Amino acid sequence: QVQLVQSGAEVKKPGASVKVSCKASEYTFTSYYLHWVRQAPGQGLEWMGVINPRGGNTIYAQKFQDRLTVTRDTSTTTLYMEMSSLRYEDTAVYYCAGVMSDAFDLWGQGTMVTVSS
């Protein structure tokens, strides 16, 4: 079954970094662009960035340019999202999502990241 499975919930202090993983299975990992989308509690969806799994090229939303790093490991078909200098307002559910038909066809289950002192 084609799926994206994310790592578990994280609790971090302000100023720390977090790294979330997203493992892809049952499809050719390099075939589809992979994105990160987040959702703060009670809020809407916010696009963060994208990676081309084939070449590793990335594009980030401007507001995350200096704090976000998206990488991938083709040998383990795993996508990563690392955010540094965490703030309270980064508390959110973080989703990885794959684009196959020009839309976000495939979603991970989400990873809750809580920033708390």
Next chain:
Amino acid sequence: SYELTQPLSVSVALGQTASITCGGNNFGRKNVHWYQQKPGQAPVLVIFRDGNRPSGIPERFSGSNSGNTATLTISRAQAGDEADYYCQVWDGSSGIFGGGTKLTVL
């Protein structure tokens, strides 16, 4: 930056038709996608490229895009359709989401 505008909430009587709009500039040049999100769950794609349904999505869900407004239509609304709905377009390689609409089935 490109912005999408959705109503905060829409209500529909059980069995009737609900329409959720999404406004943006020069929509005619962009493909609009729609997602359904139920509490505690990841979003699910229900319409892609304006009016196409992924496999497994009921025919009750349809979409259109004309001028500066895209519309998601849900016919014969069921209690299970109660959810948040988001429209989405691409601005270059960046994904842009509408603010979301909460659909209530009365």
